[in-house]
Amino acid sequence: MSQFYYRGRDSGGRAVKGFIEAASQDAAFDLLLGRRIRAESLRPARQAIQLDWLQKRVTLDEMLMFSRQMYSLTKAGIPILRAIAGLAETSPSKVLRAALADLTQQLEGGRTLSTAMSRHPRIFSSLYVSVIHVGENTGRLDQAFLQLTEYLTQEQETKRRLKAAVRYPLFVVAAIVVAMVIVNLKVIPQFAKVFARFKAELPLPTRILIGTSDFFVHYWPWMLAVLLALAIGWWRWLATERGRLFWDDRKLRLPIMGSIINRTLLARFARSLGMMLQAGVPLPQALNLVADAVGNALMKLKILAMRQGIEGGDTLLRTGHQSGLFSPLILQMFAVGEETGNIDEMLVEAAGFYEREVDYDLASLTARIEPILIVIVGAMVLLLALGIFLPMWDLMRAYKGQG
Incomplete structure (x- = not known):
């Protein structure tokens, strides 16, 4: 007997979905017709799980909430099937609801909770399933969920601290990039028109600014296309085993x-x-x-x-x-x-x-990164100021000399 996942309409026209066991796909269609269900989609269960709702992952917050709720329910003595079925109806996550609905059907079919969870590797990790398996074998399933709750809580707290620490530096870097684009595309071209009228020899900082601005103005579509191509190539390379190993090694060697x-x-x-x-x-x-x-x-x-x-x-x-x-x-x-x-x-x-x-x-991360950001911003402001004001001073001196 094989298991199939179906989507269709019942005799009242309502959308229905679920799993059905049959010897073949044709037999599954016949069984559904016997239940007065018109199947619109019928696939092997494992393939259906991967294609339908396991393309998305459940967030860490959702898994933490699920683990906490399961600990409270199992500790209160509520049967595991009843607890899973109740959470399948109330979970705010559509992906998790679908997975819990499948867990309910698997438990009704006589499978253990850890076996049912192992069918959903993108939601329940091998570590999660193993702890649940040990909890089932020792009769301490509530303690297994408690351990997982504590573990996920610590993971959540660590990620929260990391995000809070890098939020300020990332914001400053993003602001610098936006400012560079605006200055090169809008500001410097206006000054370049003014300087061009006088046909005077411009200082080196001004020539650098004008050259950079001209490159941005004339080639920004190509720059955007190249950056997009590099990002896609980098993302695909990281999906390979060699690329993932390279980047994971380099992450551990990053400064600071x-x-x-x-x-x-x-x-x-x-x-x-x-x-x-x-x-x-x-x-x-x-x-x-x-x-x-x-x-x-x-x-x-x-x-x-x-x-x-x-x-x-x-x-x-x-x-x-x-x-x-x-x-x-x-x-x-x-x-x-x-x-x-x-x-x-x-x-x-x-x-x-x-x-x-x-x-x-x-x-202390912000305090260590701030000097670097200040130096970068200061260098940009210095180059911009020299590039704009040096030729203006020369023009003023030339104007006074003619007067």
């Missing part, structure tokens, strides 16, 4: 922001791995899942190398040292954790350590 990104990713690694171990996931399997959750191709390779080392009999301390990812202080935490058997607690403590360092750096 590189170290912040690096420690943010390490905090995510430590917190994710600590959560997986607290949930009871074996260390090699946990490392495999966390490698995907980190979100950096270069770190993923190093974490997978750590997993291979541990499967070969090495300790977390030794493989962590060989990876070159961690500071000596964090390696000491690993050593103490392995000696005491509390490696999960040490990982959570390491995550907190990295997060505190990131908080401190983010708090």
